[in-house]
Amino acid sequence: MECLVINGGRRLEGVVAVNGAKNAALPIMAAMLLATGECTLRRVPSLQDVTVMAAVIRSLGLKIERSNTTLHVSPATVTLPEVPADLMRQLRASNLVMGPLLGRYHYFRVPYPGGCAIGSRPMDLHLKGFTAMGAEVTERQGYIEARTTGLQGTTIYLDFPSVGATENLMMAAVLAEGVTILHNAAREPEIVDLQDFLNSLGARIQGAGQDTIRIEGVKELKQADYQIIPDRIEAGTFLAAAAGTGGDVFVQDCQAEHLLAVLAKLTEMGARITVKRDGIRLQGPARLKAVDCKTLPYPGFPTDMQPQLMALMTVASGTSVLVESIFENRFKHAAELRRLGADIKIEGRVAVINGVPGLSGCLVEASDLRAGAALVIAGLMAEGQTRLEGVYHLDRGYEQLEVRLRSLGADIRRQNGK
Numbered sequence: 001m002e003c004l005v006i007n008g009g010r011r012l013e014g015v016v017a018v019n020g021a022k023n024a025a026l027p028i029m030a031a032m033l034l035a036t037g038e039c040t041l042r043r044v045p046s047l048q049d050v051t052v053m054a055a056v057i058r059s060l061g062l063k064i065e066r067s068n069t070t071l072h073v074s075p076a077t078v079t080l081p082e083v084p085a086d087l088m089r090q091l092r093a094s095n096l097v098m099g100p101l102l103g104r105y106h107y108f109r110v111p112y113p114g115g116c117a118i119g120s121r122p123m124d125l126h127l128k129g130f131t132a133m134g135a136e137v138t139e140r141q142g143y144i145e146a147r148t149t150g151l152q153g154t155t156i157y158l159d160f161p162s163v164g165a166t167e168n169l170m171m172a173a174v175l176a177e178g179v180t181i182l183h184n185a186a187r188e189p190e191i192v193d194l195q196d197f198l199n200s201l202g203a204r205i206q207g208a209g210q211d212t213i214r215i216e217g218v219k220e221l222k223q224a225d226y227q228i229i230p231d232r233i234e235a236g237t238f239l240a241a242a243a244g245t246g247g248d249v250f251v252q253d254c255q256a257e258h259l260l261a262v263l264a265k266l267t268e269m270g271a272r273i274t275v276k277r278d279g280i281r282l283q284g285p286a287r288l289k290a291v292d293c294k295t296l297p298y299p300g301f302p303t304d305m306q307p308q309l310m311a312l313m314t315v316a317s318g319t320s321v322l323v324e325s326i327f328e329n330r331f332k333h334a335a336e337l338r339r340l341g342a343d344i345k346i347e348g349r350v351a352v353i354n355g356v357p358g359l360s361g362c363l364v365e366a367s368d369l370r371a372g373a374a375l376v377i378a379g380l381m382a383e384g385q386t387r388l389e390g391v392y393h394l395d396r397g398y399e400q401l402e403v404r405l406r407s408l409g410a411d412i413r414r415q416n417g418k
């Protein structure tokens with residue numbers, strides 16, 4: 001089993017470039033099922049989740065070739081709109097094939113998707129939306145099946161601005177008859193990226209980035225050559241690592257307007273942030289200050305940065321209160337941070353963190369992707385050696401994280417076996 005060995009206490013310094021966004025690449029790859037022509041997708045990160053999504057799309061008949069950070073996808077007519085359970089369960093975002101398959105082929109049968117163990121993550125909003133558009137949806141023995149004679153545009157109100165449900169319903173609606181309006185839609189930058197990609201294929205969508213999205217159905221989606229946005233969570237993770245080590249890091253190729261909530265909290269904690277045209281410079285303070293924070297749908301503070309923020313709070317001066325309002329079970333990293341010496345109390349969705357003067361390294365395990373990122377940051381801040389197990393979680397969402405942190409001066413290496 002692979003682990004990361006971190007000798008903490010080193011200040012991060014230098015320049016690191018951000019890759020394309022995982023959470024933009026995955027829905028756009030699913031959207032390629034809608035295209036009748038060739039698609040080229042640029043700035044695609046080399047991640048385990050992208051590899052699995054490529055296998056999902058391939059299992060449906062599409063041809064995918066990768067050269068460096070570019071994917072070339074050749075279209076195919078899907079004859080059997082079903083995905084094998086072993087693939088589907090490796091990835092939560094595999095559920096994003098449902099919308100395109102239903103929209104274009106009027107049928108799908110898929111097992112429930114897998115993904116990070118951070119909450120129950122039901123699919124009710126996706127399925128209610130498909131039903132409202134005229135599909136007949138059944139859930140039986142761990143499988144979801146849906147069929148329609150042709151989706152009809154309609155008005156859908158989402159009870160919660162779910163990212164995945166918004167994406168699935170946009171992709172279902174692009175080939176539907178008439179106009180679909182999504183109210184209380186998710187506003188994340190990845191939704192805007194999906195809209196822009198679909199429109200470059202010939203779709204007629206407007207409003208992504210606001211809470212009402214209008215999709216006018218078209219007859220056919222053709223080809224596209226598209227570059228995805230930079231990964232705001234990866235950028236935020238590097239910024240947090242810089243802040244925690246009192247470092248001075250320039251995070252290149254990221255979009256500050258996607259990170260406003262994260263930058264606000266890091267500033268409140270005492271970091272000095274300078275936004276430049278091509279990236280963000282962060283200069284960390286000698287000691288961070290405690291802050292309060294609640295995760296919210298975008299443009300609120302992202303749940304995917306909550307574990308990393310908690311890592312910083314463990315050594316901040318004062319008491320921080322952190323509320324996780326998106327996922328009901330996303331505090332598993334707290335137990336591991338405690339092993340490193342953190343003082344954290346959890347009551348339901350609220351964590352109270354009393355900052356300690358310092359952490360000390362030990363053996364910890366990542367329970368999910370961002371928990372892993374939080375433990376890497378904690379390890380970089382801690383005195384002595386931290387061994388992090390469960391590294392495969394990190395590889396889902398960060399490309400060569402240890403190599404890039406090393407280039408900033410961190411003492412971190414990957415090791416095989418115990």
Ligand SMILES: CC(=O)N[C@H]1[C@@H](OP(=O)(O)OP(=O)(O)OC[C@H]2O[C@@H](n3ccc(=O)[nH]c3=O)[C@H](O)[C@@H]2O)O[C@H](CO)[C@@H](O)[C@@H]1O
Pocket residue numbers: 022023024026092093119120121122123124125126127160161162163164165186190303304326327328
């Ligand atoms: C691949 C991808 O883009 N993943 C992101 C996406 O996940 P994902 O799209 O799965 O997240 P959602 O926005 O759908 O989930 C948010 C909340 O809504 C609930 N919910 C969702 C759908 C539904 O039908 N019913 C329901 O109750 C979920 O259980 C959760 O509590 O957005 C999350 C919230 O920003 C991020 O943490 C994930 O990194």
Ligand SMILES: C=C(OP(=O)(O)O)C(=O)O
Pocket residue numbers: 023091092093115116118304369370397
């Ligand atoms: C929770 C995440 O991903 P997923 O939705 O794919 O599980 C994440 O990227 O932090």
